[in-house]
Amino acid sequence: MALAPPESALAGPRVPSGRLGSGWVPAGVVCVGAVVVFLCCGVSVRDLTVFAAYIGIGVALPGTLLWRAFTGGGSSPAEDIAAGLALGYAVEVLAYLPARAAGVPLLVLVSPVAVIGTFACVPRLRRHWRGAVAGERMPVWCAWALAAVVGFLIAWSALALYGVPVTSAYVDMPYHLALVGEVRHHLPPTLPTVLGERLAYHWFVYAEMAATSWVTGIEPVTLVYRLSTLPMTAAMVVLVAVLGRRLGGRWWAGVASVGVTYLLVSPALRDGVEFTSRSMFTAWASPTQTFGALLFAPVVLLLVGGRRAWVVLGVLLAALIGAKATYLPLLLAGLLAVPAVRGVVERRLRAEWVVPAGLTAACLVVAHFVVFGQGAQGTAFAPFATMRTQWAGAGVALGVLTAVHLFCLACVWGGVAALGRRALDPPMLLLLGMGGAGVGAAVLLGHPSQSQLYFLEGVRPYLSVAAVCGVVSGPAGRRARWAVPACVAGAGAALLAEGFEVPGGPLTRVVVPYLVLGAGALLVWRRGFALVMVALLGGYAVPTSVREVIGRVVPADVVRVPSIPEGARAAGRWLRDHSSPGDVVATDLHCRPVRWPACDSRHFWVSGFSERRVLVEGWAYAESTLSRTELFGASYLMVPFADPGRLAANDAVFARPSAENVRHLAQKYGVKWLFTGINHRLDKFAQLRFRNATSSVYELSQT
Structure with missing residues (x-):
């Protein structure tokens, strides 16, 4: 069974060679916009210049060279740079740890200098400066679409964080700042706010910020509250598009994957009641999640592409141990799902999936015993904890609430149901295995602050790619023509359900509209209209998604009371x-x-x-x-x-x-x-x- 679409399916339209036809133009527009936003929000020209130079030359460039050398390079320059940035971050963190332990944090510069010098001096490595000669370039319309998504994330961040005084920012920002200061001066780190308390937490992203601060001289507060997470966020958008393109076979599938990942959320039919699909709007609120997501995306790219670049895979997994170990059990679940299902289908066990599963399991053990010291940070096996927290006292209705929550997830990722036999392909099995583990963790685990939902957020991009691939794989014909009307009808039905008052208790008023909408989708499914059902489900989510997206970039009339004294x-x-x-x-x-x-x-x-x-x-x-x-x-x-x-x-x-x-x-x-x-x-x-x-x-x- 092929691990990816045939090369002929990957051939895309050639891009005009003129400047206006270049994908670098939208990238440049986004960069200029980001610069303007940061300058308006108090970042100095010196800090912006030094930060861009270090991330570009000290992190992304050596990472890109290594990515091309060990993997053969991606199908487009955008993929090489985004994946190279992720690999560069991993190398930077793994180099900073011994440098900080030795008391000479600036030794972190040895690795980029060595990589760049080697690739400049060794003749057979110089070709990696150019990338693949026959590489495919991202279409201009696709580059503009991705630039629009990144621009949206910048605008949201500007309103929610960049333009907010440090004294009034999100409650967890001082915690992130404290951890950067801790890793900047101490290794191994402890919890800086309680002397001697073990730091049983994902802390490698703070090591990255600490390294950047040492090299550039930029204050940690500027990195935490302004600069550091934006390159990670932008690269993640590109990698989601590349993965969607690779598995969907078309660039529009990549753009659609980004749209579903970032812009489509579960329908909320009552104010204040959300059966969440966990949006990606945690870019700066949870830098550990953002950093882990970026490091994890190239791992998935390598696995679905059939390229076992073991050095790169090992480096990324080693960095994930302390970046966001949440991804390791998700990956392990996906890697075990592939041989389990393919073993039944092919009646033989493929070592190409068993070996990375073993490597992932080893990293998971190290994370549990070394990084977290067997601590769980309050996470426990607690079935239906998410539903019980949402509707305390529901009692016997927990099963109904769980069904409603799963229905809301289907509104976002219903396209998975249209995969058909393609769901048995190894790449899809990997994505679906991870997705099932993420949904299962959200249902079966509990945490005092609902952190079990980070498992669901972690698999969101991969369920979105699988859902889009289901639409791509669906039959084209008379039935598919009903997809757009079905989406419009679904949006209208959701709006009607929001305004329809059901008699009875609060539980009935919440559940009944979802059950009615679910019954409509099930009826369409039973009649064999898979793509129409997918469009109908997506339509249910459109009104809430539109409000969510617009609300993120519309200035709110909120009085921010400072929680930190001015002095x-x-x-x-x-x-x-x-x-x-x-x-x-x-x-x-x-x-x-x-x-x-x-x-x-x-x-x-x-x-x-x-x-x-x-x-x-x-x-x-x-x-x-x-x-x-x-x-x-x-x-x-x-x-x-x-x-x-x-x-x-x-x-x-x-x-x-x-x-x-x-x-x-x-x-x-x-x-x-x-x-x-x-x-x-x-x-x-x-x-x-x-x-x-x-x-x-x-x-x-x-x-």
Whole structure:
């Protein structure tokens, strides 16, 4: 069975050689737009220039050269550059780890210098600077379509993050900043906001940002809040299109795959009620997910293309261990599905799938025992946890809610049902195996903050590609002509369902409209109109998707209340510049200034701005907190700190300052600095070193 469409199917239209007919024009337009956005949002020309130079020359260029050398290159320059950027990131992180451990982080530059120098000096490697001579170029219309998607993501990010003051940004941004500071100075890292707590988390993306900061001199806050995730996001868009093109055989299939991945979401027929298909709008909110998604995409490209470039595959999987280990069990499920099904069909076992499965399993073991220390960060086997969280108290209706959720997923990826016998092809089995594992994890696992849905988000691009391939594989004829009217009819039916009030309880009012729409799709399916059913399901999702897409780029009339004091950043920077990376800081700032029955301990900016380890700051994301949180009970934000004695000794210094309390903190816990608000009572027992309108920094004597 062929692993990919025949080469003749991959031949696409030639692109005019003129400048206006070049795919570089839309790429250039996007770059100019990004530059304008960043400049308007406070990024300096110097930082933009240095960042672009480092990512282009220090990461993407060596990665592209290595990708071409080990894999033979992709079918288009766009694929080589996007996959090369992913490989370059993986090499950068794996080079930074020993460099940081040796205390010389700038040694990370050895790898790009060595790669570029080797490919420049070795005659037989120089051809990889040009790429494949007969390579296919992306059609101009396709390049513009992908540029539009990237431009949309830039506009959304500008409204939601880039243009928002650091003091008012998304709640998790200081946490990401704190982890960059930790990996910038320490290896192995620990949780910087709780001294000595193991960092059982995906942290390689923070190593990438730390490496970039060391090389370029750019402040971590600029990288986290502005620059770093955009190249990852843009490259991921290209790789989804390339995968759709490769398996669909046409460039429009690649563009459609991107559209389904980023723009099509589950129908929400009632306000505030969402049976989610987990959108990709986590580009900056979850940099670990964004980084892991980018590293994972070339792995899938290699596997579905039949090219076993073992060195590249090993490097990418090794980087995934700490980038986003969520992808490893998903990949393993897909790799096991291929030989399991093909073994039944062909009655023999293919080693070409068993070997990467074994390599993936080994990486998964390393991730579990080495990176996460056997911690689960609160993830547990809890069937229907997503539904129970959405509709607490539904009880016996959990099965119905699960069916509705699966129906909503079918509205996005219903094209899978039209694959027919092509679903037995190894590439499709890989995608469907991963997709089934992602959906299964969302249904069977639970997490205090719904993080089990990242499994679903992780497989979203690959289910989208499979769904588009189902449409491509469908029969062309009289029945297919009904697809567009069916999509329009589906959109209209969804709008009617949204406005139709069903008598009964809240559960009935939510479930009945979905059941009616599902019955209509099932009727069409039973009559043999597979493509029409797919179009109908997609139509159901159109109204919600349009509102979601437009809503992301329409300025919202929202008053953003600062959660970080204006002087906090200056105080943190002073502390960083006048202390050593090994110094320990104590603070009485543990709770965010929001209304909450208990302490919302997602407080991380002291560590984030100072790049120093804190005795106790915020503990919400600590393994010791999440592991003690009971699912379906009180929020993890209600869980108190795991070590009450330490917290009491810490807070006593600020609430009841005395020479004895200060001495105890310094001698027992090694605290050297105090970071607080305005507390004049501390002036008698510690040396005031910095003060502004909102923050104070004190130094403690170690004797």
